[in-house]
Amino acid sequence: MSEATALTGTILQGIGGFYYARDDAGTVHTLRAQGKLRRERMKPKVGDVVELTPSDGEEHGWILRILPRRNELTRPPVANIDVIVVVAAAATPDPDLMMVDRLLLNARRAGIAARLVINKSDLDAARAADIAKQYRGAEVEPMLVCADTGEGLDALREALRGKVHALAGQSGAGKSTMINALYGLDLETGDLSRKIERGKNTTRHCQLIPVEGGGMVLDTPGFSLLETELFDPVELKDSWPEFAPYEGRCYFQPCYHATEPRCAARDAVAAGEIDGERHERYVALLDEARQRWRDRYD
Ligand SMILES: Nc1nc2c(ncn2[C@@H]2O[C@H](COP(=O)(O)OP(=O)(O)OP(=O)(O)O)[C@@H](O)[C@H]2O)c(=O)[nH]1
Ligand SMILES: [Mg+2]
Ligand SMILES: [Zn+2]
Numbered sequence: 656m657s658e659a660t661a662l663t664g665t666i667l668q669g670i671g672g673f674y675y676a677r678d679d680a681g682t683v684h685t686l687r688a689q690g691k692l693r694r695e696r697m698k699p700k701v702g703d704v705v706e707l708t709p710s711d712g713e714e715h716g717w718i719l720r721i722l723p724r725r726n727e728l729t730r731p732p733v734a735n736i737d738v739i740v741v742v743a744a745a746a747t748p749d750p751d752l753m754m755v756d757r758l759l760l761n762a763r764r765a766g767i768a769a770r771l772v773i774n775k776s777d778l779d780a781a782r783a784a785d786i787a788k789q790y791r792g793a794e795v796e797p798m799l800v801c802a803d804t805g806e807g808l809d810a811l812r813e814a815l816r817g818k819v820h821a822l823a824g825q826s827g828a829g830k831s832t833m834i835n836a837l838y839g840l841d842l843e844t845g846d847l848s849r850k851i852e853r854g855k856n857t858t859r860h861c862q863l864i865p866v867e868g869g870g871m872v873l874d875t876p877g878f879s880l881l882e883t884e885l886f887d888p889v890e891l892k893d894s895w896p897e898f899a900p901y902e903g904r905c906y907f908q909p910c911y912h913a914t915e916p917r918c919a920a921r922d923a924v925a926a927g928e929i930d931g932e933r934h935e936r937y938v939a940l941l942d943e944a945r946q947r948w949r950d951r952y953d
Contacts, residue, residue: 661719666703667863674699674718676707677865685715697721701861701873702734702819726765729884731861731875733821738768740815741795742824742833744775745783748853751825752786756936757881758823759795763894764886771795772811772822774802774829789930792897802833812837816868821861826877827854834874838866842874853879885951888944892920895937897929913938 664676664684674686686707688699699705703721710716727734739762743750755771762769771790776783776799787797796814800807822830831842845857858876865871892898892912898920906917912934915921923929 661706661708663704663722664707665863666699666701666705668860669699669701670860673715674705676705676718678707682709684709686710686718687715688718692718692721698732700724700727700732700734701863702727702736702821704735726767728761728765728767730761730878730881731821731823731873733861733873733875735819736767736821736873737818738770738815738820740820740822741769741771742822742828742830743771743773743786744778744825744828745773745780745786745799746775746778747847748825748827750782750786750828751879752789752932753936753939754825754878754881756933756940757883759793760883760891760894760940764884769795770814771797772833773797773799774833776806777801777803789933791930792928793933794896800833802829802836805836808833808837815870815872817870819863819871819873821873821875823875824877825854826856826879828877830877831858831874834864834872838864838872840864883940883944885947886944888941888948891937891941891944897923897933911941913941 662678664678666674666676668675672687675683676686677683684707699718699721705718706720707718708716724734741755741758743755759769773783773786783799787799790797798807798811800811824830827847831844834840835842843857845855848855854877856876858874861873861875863871863873889909898912901919901923904919907915910918912918912920924931924934
């Protein structure tokens with residue numbers, strides 16, 4: 656097909672090798688990726704802007720090219736996002752704050768703004784408030800909401816207006832329920848497994864949905880495990896905004912703010928200016944990053 660007929664579109668969904676992309680006129684095209692892209696291991700992601708040729712009466716058209724990405728994540732696999740909304744439940748499932756920290760870390764490393772939304776505040780208001788307190792200074796503007804009653808959702812919708820925002824987090828935290836309540840949609844939601852009180856991975860694929868106000872929302876599959884990528888451990892502290900005011904004021908330079916003596920950031924933890932539990936998780940993630948960095952050639 657000639658170049659003249661090529662359109663650009665945004666990938667809304669990808670399932671089993673088929674992609675669904677919306678062009679500027681609002682038409683949704685069913686597409687497959689050209690062999691050239693597959694050979695280059697360029698796998699289109701939801702949120703990608705692509706050059707495409709329409710199906711022209713056939714079963715599907717083709718993705719010719721992925722336009723340069725503004726940013727991207729591996730998990731969830733999305734591209735060109737304005738905000739990652741990390742969703743944690745105050746209870747059921749028990750919130751995994753290590754996973755929250757990993758998601759925030761990945762977002763920071765990818766250059767994507769992040770915010771934290773604590774859902775199911777109806778189940779344990781005290782725990783919800785405690786989680787919000789742990790992220791003071793983390794530049795994630797924690798918000799408490801209840802997707803069931805709608806509490807807090809007007810403020811959240813306003814904060815996300817006009818933006819491309821992806822909801823990410825543990826399975827069962829209530830991401831799909833929240834998107835339904837925010838935008839009057841009907842995405843599939845699931846119960847928790849009664850025995851293990853864990854989400855059942857109800858959402859299976861990332862999905863991008865245009866919403867009122869010119870923004871787009873992305874529902875993503877929850878997970879129960881998340882790895883971070885390989886990086887030099889000295890970079891980890893740069894993803895903890897809480898440390899920024901103390902940078903350069905420690906006795907050792909560079910300082911990891913973990914176990915070093917005369918560390919200004921650790922003093923701030925002792926003084927209650929940086930949350931102790933969030934710092935403990937930082938130290939655990941630092942140990943993990945160091946281990947992986949040492950083993951990187953194995
Ligand atoms: N009590 C209470 N239950 C909620 C709330 N929000 C969601 N739920 C319930 O939590 C369960 C899981 O909700 P989902 O929206 O499917 O969770 P999810 O995060 O999309 O899960 P995955 O798609 O598996 O990642 C459902 O039974 C919801 O009804 C809330 O604010 N309060
Ligand atoms: Mg879901
Ligand atoms: Zn230090």
